[in-house]
Amino acid sequence: MKLKANHVLADYGLYLILLVLIVISVILSPLFFSYNNIANLLTQSSFSGLLAIGMTFVILMGGIDLSVGSVVGFASILYATILHGSFFTFMPEEIFIYSGAPKLTPILPLPFDVLFVLLVGAFIGLISGFISYRFRIHSFIVTLCFMIFIRGLAVSYTHGQPLFGIPDPISFLAYGLVAKVPMPTIIWLGISLLCFLLLKFSRFGRGIYAVGGGEEAARLSGLEPAKYRIFPYIASASLAALVGIMMSGRMGCGDPKIAQGWELDAIAAVVIGGTSLSGGKGSIGGTVVGVLILGLIINIMNLLEIEAYPQQMAKGIIIVAALALHALFSRRRKR
Amino acid sequence: MNQQATTLLEVRNITKSYPGVLALDNVDFQVNAGEVHCLAGENGAGKSTLIEIIGGSYSKDSGKILLHGKEVEFMSPRHAQELGIAVLHQEIPILPHLSVAENIFLSRQPVSKTRFIRYSEMYRQARRLLDTIQADIDPHTLLGDLPISKQQLVSVAKALSLEARVIIFDEPSAVLSSAELKRLFDIIKSLKKEGRGIVYISHRLEEIFEIGDRVTVLRNGKLVGTEAIEKIDRGTLIKMLVGRQIDESAGASIKVAQTKQVPALEVRGLRREGVFEDINLTVYRGEILGIYGLVGSGRTELARAIIGADRPDTGEIILEGEKMRISSPRDAIRNGICLSPEDRKSQGLFLEKSVQENICLPSLKSLRNMLFLSYSKIAKYASAFVTRLRIATPHLDQYVKYLSGGNQQKVVLAKWLGMDLKVFIFDEPTRGIDVGAKEEIRILIKKLAQEGKAIVMISSEIPEILNLSNRIAVMHEGRIEGLLQREEATREKLMAYSMGAKAQ
Numbered sequence: 001m002k003l004k005a006n007h008v009l010a011d012y013g014l015y016l017i018l019l020v021l022i023v024i025s026v027i028l029s030p031l032f033f034s035y036n037n038i039a040n041l042l043t044q045s046s047f048s049g050l051l052a053i054g055m056t057f058v059i060l061m062g063g064i065d066l067s068v069g070s071v072v073g074f075a076s077i078l079y080a081t082i083l084h085g086s087f088f089t090f091m092p093e094e095i096f097i098y099s100g101a102p103k104l105t106p107i108l109p110l111p112f113d114v115l116f117v118l119l120v121g122a123f124i125g126l127i128s129g130f131i132s133y134r135f136r137i138h139s140f141i142v143t144l145c146f147m148i149f150i151r152g153l154a155v156s157y158t159h160g161q162p163l164f165g166i167p168d169p170i171s172f173l174a175y176g177l178v179a180k181v182p183m184p185t186i187i188w189l190g191i192s193l194l195c196f197l198l199l200k201f202s203r204f205g206r207g208i209y210a211v212g213g214g215e216e217a218a219r220l221s222g223l224e225p226a227k228y229r230i231f232p233y234i235a236s237a238s239l240a241a242l243v244g245i246m247m248s249g250r251m252g253c254g255d256p257k258i259a260q261g262w263e264l265d266a267i268a269a270v271v272i273g274g275t276s277l278s279g280g281k282g283s284i285g286g287t288v289v290g291v292l293i294l295g296l297i298i299n300i301m302n303l304l305e306i307e308a309y310p311q312q313m314a315k316g317i318i319i320v321a322a323l324a325l326h327a328l329f330s331r332r333r334k335r
Numbered sequence: 336m337n338q339q340a341t342t343l344l345e346v347r348n349i350t351k352s353y354p355g356v357l358a359l360d361n362v363d364f365q366v367n368a369g370e371v372h373c374l375a376g377e378n379g380a381g382k383s384t385l386i387e388i389i390g391g392s393y394s395k396d397s398g399k400i401l402l403h404g405k406e407v408e409f410m411s412p413r414h415a416q417e418l419g420i421a422v423l424h425q426e427i428p429i430l431p432h433l434s435v436a437e438n439i440f441l442s443r444q445p446v447s448k449t450r451f452i453r454y455s456e457m458y459r460q461a462r463r464l465l466d467t468i469q470a471d472i473d474p475h476t477l478l479g480d481l482p483i484s485k486q487q488l489v490s491v492a493k494a495l496s497l498e499a500r501v502i503i504f505d506e507p508s509a510v511l512s513s514a515e516l517k518r519l520f521d522i523i524k525s526l527k528k529e530g531r532g533i534v535y536i537s538h539r540l541e542e543i544f545e546i547g548d549r550v551t552v553l554r555n556g557k558l559v560g561t562e563a564i565e566k567i568d569r570g571t572l573i574k575m576l577v578g579r580q581i582d583e584s585a586g587a588s589i590k591v592a593q594t595k596q597v598p599a600l601e602v603r604g605l606r607r608e609g610v611f612e613d614i615n616l617t618v619y620r621g622e623i624l625g626i627y628g629l630v631g632s633g634r635t636e637l638a639r640a641i642i643g644a645d646r647p648d649t650g651e652i653i654l655e656g657e658k659m660r661i662s663s664p665r666d667a668i669r670n671g672i673c674l675s676p677e678d679r680k681s682q683g684l685f686l687e688k689s690v691q692e693n694i695c696l697p698s699l700k701s702l703r704n705m706l707f708l709s710y711s712k713i714a715k716y717a718s719a720f721v722t723r724l725r726i727a728t729p730h731l732d733q734y735v736k737y738l739s740g741g742n743q744q745k746v747v748l749a750k751w752l753g754m755d756l757k758v759f760i761f762d763e764p765t766r767g768i769d770v771g772a773k774e775e776i777r778i779l780i781k782k783l784a785q786e787g788k789a790i791v792m793i794s795s796e797i798p799e800i801l802n803l804s805n806r807i808a809v810m811h812e813g814r815i816e817g818l819l820q821r822e823e824a825t826r827e828k829l830m831a832y833s834m835g836a837k838a839q
Contacts (some may be wrong), residue, residue: 201451203444206433210441213430220392220424221441221493222413280432 009181011292013329014274017322021296029074029303037273037303039182045295046184049288050243051266051282053188056287059270060199061232062212062279063139067146068240068266070216071121072259074154075244079170080163081118082107082252110169114245122234122243125191129233135224139233147263154256165249174250189288191239196284208232213280217293268319269294274326293322341368343532344389344420344501349398351384356383356440360556361398366501371523373543374536376553377739382536385553386503386659389693390422391415397481413442420497423490425506431479436461437632438478439493457571460663462494468522482516482631494759502526503534506767508542512629512795514834520546538769539796540569552576577771598656601756601791602641602670605650610636611813614650618758618789623780625804626793627829633683633813634793635677638760641791642667642674655757668697671757675747675764677793679740683747686736690728691717693735720749724779741772748779759783760791765799777803797826 025032025130051068058065085107108116130148176183199205204227210218211228219225250255274291275282297318301311351359357688359381368371376382382613389400391409400407402418409415412422425475431437437444444454461474470488478486486506494502504523509517523533523546535542543550546562552559552575554599555654559575567575595622605614611633618624640647643661652659654670661667664674684693687717694717695702701711701832717731725744728738735746743765751759761780765773780803784790802809807819809832 197451203442203446203450203452206437206444206452206812207442209433210437214430215432218441220412220422221388221438222411222416222431223442224411224413276432280430 010306013326014272014286014293017325018289018293018296021293021300024298025303027301028229031303032300035180037299039180040105041295041299042181042185044298045183045291046188047243047247048262048265048269048294049188049291050191050239050246050261050289051236052269052291053265053284054232054239054274055191055263055270056275056282056284057195057199057208057232058139059267059275059277059281060212060282061208061228062215063132063229063232064143064267064277065128065139065233065236066143066263067124067150067261069262070147070150070154071237071240072200072244072247072262073256074150074157075121075240075258076126076248076258077154077157077163078120078252079113079245079248080166081146082116083165084163097189105301110167114170118238118241121244123242125234125237126230128237129230132233133279135293143233151260156290158254158256162251162253162257164253166187166252166254170245170249171252172249174246187242188232188305192284192288197236199284204228204231209280211295214248218237265294272319272322272326337436342366343368343402345400345401345404346385346389349388349400350396351388351393352396355612356554359388359395360554362553362556362558364551364558366534368488368500368530369527369548370548371527371533371535373547374534375538375550375551375552375572376559377576377771379554381556382553383505384556386422386505386534386536389501390417390420390503392422393761408760409621410657413505416499417498417558419498419500419502420503421494421497422503423487423494423505423507429478429489431477433478433566434474434518435460435465435472435476435478435481435489436474438489439464439474439496442770443496443634452647453763459498463493465493468492484511484630487519490517490523491656498785499531501532501534503536505533505536507595508537508539512833514629514796516542519820523587525579540572540770543572551614554578573770576769580753584623599654600791601643601653603651603653605637605640605647605652607640607645607647610645611640611810613814616808618791619783620757620785620789622786622805623784623790623792623803625797625800625807626791626810627797627800627807627833628725628793628810629833630795632810632833634810635762637810638674638676638793641760642672644674668756670753672753672760673751673754673758674760675744675751675762677762677766679747679766680736684735684743687734689732690721690735690738690746691731693746694720694753695763698753699751706709716753717749720752722750725775739772740768741776743838744768744772744776745779748776752783756788758789762793763795765794765796773799797829800824803827 014175031037043087055065056202107113124146128142129141173183173187175303178186199208201275206225207228208231209224211225215225243259247258260262269290269292270282270287271277272293273286273288274281275286297315298311306314342365346362346364347364349359362381362385364385373380374385375460384393384493388395390480391412391414395526400409407418409418414473425678430441433441440457441463444452445460447453458474465472465474465488468488468491470484470485470492472481478489481489481628507519511519523535527533535546547564549561549563550572551561554576598617599620600618602614606612614625614637626634638644639645641652643663643666646662654672659670661670668671681746691713695713698716699708702711702716703709714731720726721728721731726742726745726749728742733742738746764780765776768776780790780792792803801821805821807821807824807829808815809817809819809829811833812835816835819828
């Protein structure tokens, strides 16, 4: 009987933690269960949730992607620049002088400009994944360099200035509601579902688990590791680019300095969600729960009007506590 | 002999070199349908290189590979698998976090028309495959949760699912107990009957004579010869393997005097839930206590508990009459107990460190001038052991991973020899090392006992246990099933006790 309880804890401990946090939130603040707050919580979670999906792929495969925050910033400013009719040239300074929305002279019509930025994101992922795979450099280092480089590129692009004037259809991606559900949440959960199916029900997805569990073993089992090693970075950077576009819509401007440190939140969410940092073990479902747990912690502290820096302290402690608890549950199962 | 053998796979004049080493030099090798072809040779003889080439992992420098008489080039492990060659690797066979069924069908999972994996179908097919080899394994289990012996059976099932015509077993016995090995042999025999070609690699002569139809011997990358098993005897094979005559009973001449019975290590009522219980043992000074048992009988876990690597639930460890509190390997070493672990490569050595560093690590405290490490003392200390144990290494800075298994084991030994310890626990000291080195290790162990050290030696090789031990404890399912004096111990008794059949 006792053994059974341990199994339940190991398999569902994560959901239990989420549930406990919800209960605590409800008790602590009457505002928690209002539509506005829940919608806000879900919207906030959606952005880090999208990054965490990409991060799940990378970590499952046994790597890490530190560059996503920078890619968000770069995509945000790149998207705004395209809308202003400029591709690769650095913007002349005059354009920033006046405030308010400048006249847009987009280079590409609407769906294609978004697509272009997503492709640029994918390309960034392809390059970092390829370098890590081909030259056998640990992804920590490769993506650390990309994090620095791309942030530098993004900020140089507009001399550090935000660029205003984002058209409505994009704002809809960030603010829209469908049946009272925030649009970002629909995008987040929709992509989560797709990625869940990919990881669980396709040979390709299982291959990512295999390569993450042991590359040499996977190779000897007849897999060609290259695509499994590189694809996760493409997924991660493309999703980061998507988040960049959505953030532009949300803020009404392209801002090269946003999303600093978001990669760490994404990693934290993935790890809370039970994905092993050494690769080969984990799931998208876990990551969604991990993102919600992290979002809840912030949300309840905001409702309680705790100041930003004490919030950080509390966040650090709670993440470690959640992980320790989770490890305890899973260890019990092993015995 | 009664039928015309068809050659499934043939390699001709294969040569492969690495910088500075000629790993394979003009080697020929064939596998016929319905035969078990043993591949033997000391470590570094080129066996692994040959099977890696056949399995598509490495490319050859020159030579030909013929499959069913047609020349082929294996581009990758996948390509070789598609052409019907399956290699059952000993060291890196598995993906621990995936289920048994997924390991079997990796990248070939049954899918629906919409390319979705059909899990129920996959588990059903896996069940069927496992049934054909009578493996009692749930296909849903994570492979990492299975003991190595069962993982091996999963690999066999995988080979069957690939419809492999040629199946290569890379030293399966190194990780199997004798009962499990017998099962595997039955499976191999039935595979052979189906007309598949089997390549079987092993260090153990008994196995080669038991299962093999032919044997090919490699030495230093060169082909020594291929012989039909029925035409050669043990002596000839050993001579082929090492290139010189070896007296297998060497070391037997060293008599261990066991007159004064001074207990060195006593274990009383040691118990660890679900692993072992009620363990009572005494090891005397100058004695070798052999521990025999099947894989999973708790022998390794017992050794780990004695040195404090795992904590027992109850029980006492008494060293030279004094009760010890050993809660970590560090405590054990301080008190004079050391372990040479079963898994030499990951637990006994730092593969990416030099011979010198490995030997000196536990003794660094005494290799200092005042506060600072003295590299001249360290080098002197290490080179003394290299000479004394005849460790074959080009220099002290050689990484341990480049040494042969036998020399690696000597490095593990050297680590402890300079420390004035009282009790030595050896877990499978000669596993996976070649015939010549085995004898050297055994002689070293005997000499230690002669010097008055207390030795606990865990081994699955019955001849080794019988030859070396003064007394033998046999473990079965976490208990000591019997304690035998050397004189009364026989192969049959050990086997019977280890399977839980306590003879009267």
